[in-house]
Amino acid sequence: MGAGFEELRKQFGIVADLEAAGGVLGWDQQTYMPPGGAQGRAMQLATLGRVAHEQLVSDDMGAALEAAESEVEGLDPDSDEVRTVRKARREFDKARRVPSEWVAEFRRVTALAHQVWEKARAEADFRQFQEPLEEIVQLRRDYADFFAPFDHVYDPLLDDFEPGMKMAEVKAVFDELRPAQVSLVRDIVDRGRPVDDSVVCQHFDEQKQWDFGIEVAKALGYDLERGRQDKSVHPFTSGFGTGDVRITTRFDTGFLNTALFGTMHEAGHAMYEQGVDPEFDRTPLGITASLAVHESQSRMWENLVGRSRAFWVGFYERLQEVFRGQLGQVDLETFYRAVNKVMPSLIRVEADEATYNLHIMLRFELEIAMMEGTLEVGDLPEAWNSKFEEFLGLVPPDDAVGVLQDIHWSGGMIGYFPTYALRNLIAAQLWGKINEDIPDLESRIEKGEFGGLLGWLRENVHRHGSKFEPVELLTKVTGSG
Secondary structure, three states, X not given: OOHXXXXXXXXXXXXXXXXXXXXXXXXXXXXXXXXXXXXXXXXXXXXXXXXXXXXXXXXXXXHHHHHHHHHOOOOOOOOHHHHHHHHHHHHHHHHOOOOHHHHHHHHHHHHHHHXXXXXXXHOOOOHHHHHHHHHHHHHHHHHHHOOOOOOOOOHHHXXXXXXXXXXHXXXXXXXXXXXXXXXXXXXXXXXXXXXXXXXXXXXXXXXXXXXXXXXXXXXXXXXXXXXXXXXXXXXXXXXXXXXXXXXXXXXXXXXXXXHHHHHHHHHHHHHHHHOOOHHHOOOOOOOOOOHHHHHHXXXXXXXXXXXXXXXXXXXXXXXXXXXXXXXXXXXXXXXXXXXXXXXXXXXXXXXXXXXXXXXXXXXXXXXXXXXXXXXXXXXXXXXXHHHHHHHHOOOOXXXXXXXXXXXXXXXXXXXXXXXXXXXXXXXHHHHHHHHHHOOOXXXXXXXXXXXXXXXXXXXXXXXXXXXXXHHHHHXXXXXXX
């Protein structure tokens, strides 16, 4: 390619490096940083965020982008070069509408808010977190205003996580899904065969849980030469390029599912990021297609693989060896049914597949109300509990397992939650195509052979990074949007 394109790659490489450095600091804050470091870390993240943004919107970047656009004219529209320039233009134009001062303040406020959220959650006291969340909601409203006019104030936020999607589109999907899901859950609870899940509600040693989780993650294909696992208050994945993608999990010694399926979930995220074409590192294409596509990978490995009977045909004896006292006399079918029990529950990340989307729809409605200003942040706990009873028939006993359970609002990630439900739909679409292309997939899973599945995902989804828009990628892979 020409000098303009190479300069564009160079300029974006600097942005990527700065963002990666900020990402490492954010990962450290949630894993190893002492609480006393919060103020200093907030300023460090603010500085890095501002400098990265200034680099992204610089005149040098703009000139390189214009030159590169001229150089790629007439090339195959699906070529890496054309797609790189197109993605760069989108990122540049969006960033130019946002002041660097806002970026710095947002990074500072959210870094401090995370520390407050951790303490508030530990003490089940939303009032400690109210003021930081009020600041965050206002900052997100200010952000949306940078993109006015819009169809809805939520649209600019959603676009950051799911490019091109509008609030009205998500609402239409949820309006169709919700009655069917509520009816399904009611039928299962009222008329389904009772499931005893006490076998996963025993004491399970934390270190043994850790070791088995790592064993499973490696078997699935998570490369520990390019990754690691640590503990955090809320599980997450952080990637700093294809050579360094880290996951975290959390443990409950009285409930096996929390860490086990949390590790599988985050490993799914990490394998996606590890599978992006290394040539895209430090370029606009080096990130994943969208959060819904990203989340489809985590849910696929956690649920469609990890909760399948085929998976436990291959792994249950090994789990019994690790926890002989707890599971040695429990047959496979009893265990399989226990990890797939459908029952309305309080914690989103531990919810079964049938009730999970209801947790998301609840959060979606609350976020819209906060952004519209029809719900004050101070009234959020009451609104949460009311909607939780409406959607799931339960009332949280305290804020820790209610309104404070998720990390997302402390990080300013308003607009993220809808992708969790969309991911389930995408995972199902991809799964159907995978089974067409790998007809003996179930027997492979029973044998603990995951290379074919991971290879399919690498070829059809992972390697492309953000080369294709989400719907475009799905259409290419499955034939439908």
